[in-house]
């Protein structure tokens with residue numbers, strides 16, 4: 001998972017993708033989730049054995065009587081540092097598997113996941129396909145724009161490939177780009193024509209359709225599975241006090257699920273507007289704290305029945 005400042009969002013993403021809540025930085029559940037489109041969740045594995053310490057795990061793996069050709073074992077230590085020597089345990093586990101490893105072109109990839117509470121061993125079934133250390137050198141960035149990684153996680157909170165998604169305050173188009181990359185039919189709107197031009201240039205640079213237009217989020221009409229709203233925070237320029245309520249009142253009858261980013265706690269407003277809070281997280285960057293909510297509308301709840 002990602003940096004500590006974004007851990008709350010990472011946990012919310014995991015719950016959205018896998019329907020599981022995590023203890024520390026690991027979640028367990030009945031089905032190994034597909035995490036290829038995740039922003040923070042690194043991998044998903046079919047757990048074969050576990051134990052509170054190496055001794056217990058070793059005994060559990062030995063009982064499996066594993067035979068495997070062309071495998072590789074990777075060691076992960078999410079969360080607070082556990083002082084173990086990765087290569088030592090790769091060798092010890094290899095001794096328990098009959099068959100040859102193949103480090104360069106493995107057909108089976110095993111994961112040894114070590115946390116302070118538990119040692120787990122399993123077969124990797126999916127892993128995040130995106131790298132964030134090489135974030136796009138697109139032409140335009142907003143000063144308070146989201147990183148692509150945060151934008152990706154917000155999209156994952158409310159939408160899946162094939163869905164329709166609206167970003168009604170799209171700025172430089174980060175959310176729209178992440179959604180379009182994921183085969184989500186996404187559109188962006190912003191009240192500021194200069195930003196819409198920048199968003200269009202960014203999308204074209206990324207070879208994505210420039211699905212952005214000038215408009216007022218309080219007056220948009222449409223029909224969408226999901227929306228991601230990165231509201232103006234009001235830190236540098238004042239925001240009309242009724243903007244959040246007006247935008248949400250307009251969109252709650254047109255959208256099923258909404259991920260919101262706000263500069264302050266808005267849980268009371270969300271409840272007053274009849275929106276059900278599914279997930280909540282805080283992320284911090286320097287002085288800026290972002291309050292993130294994933295909510296469902298009454299329309300969304302009725303359509304799910």
Ligand SMILES: C[S@@+](CC[C@H](N)C(=O)[O-])C[C@H]1O[C@@H](n2cnc3c(N)ncnc32)[C@H](O)[C@@H]1O
Pocket residue numbers: 141142144145146147168169170171172173174175189190191192195215216217218230231232233
């Ligand atoms: C925090 S910025 C969004 C940044 C964007 N997520 C990005 O990564 O570039 C908020 C945006 O809301 C837009 N905005 C403010 N009031 C609006 C309104 N009534 N309708 C549509 N957009 C609005 C601003 O122009 C600004 O671009």
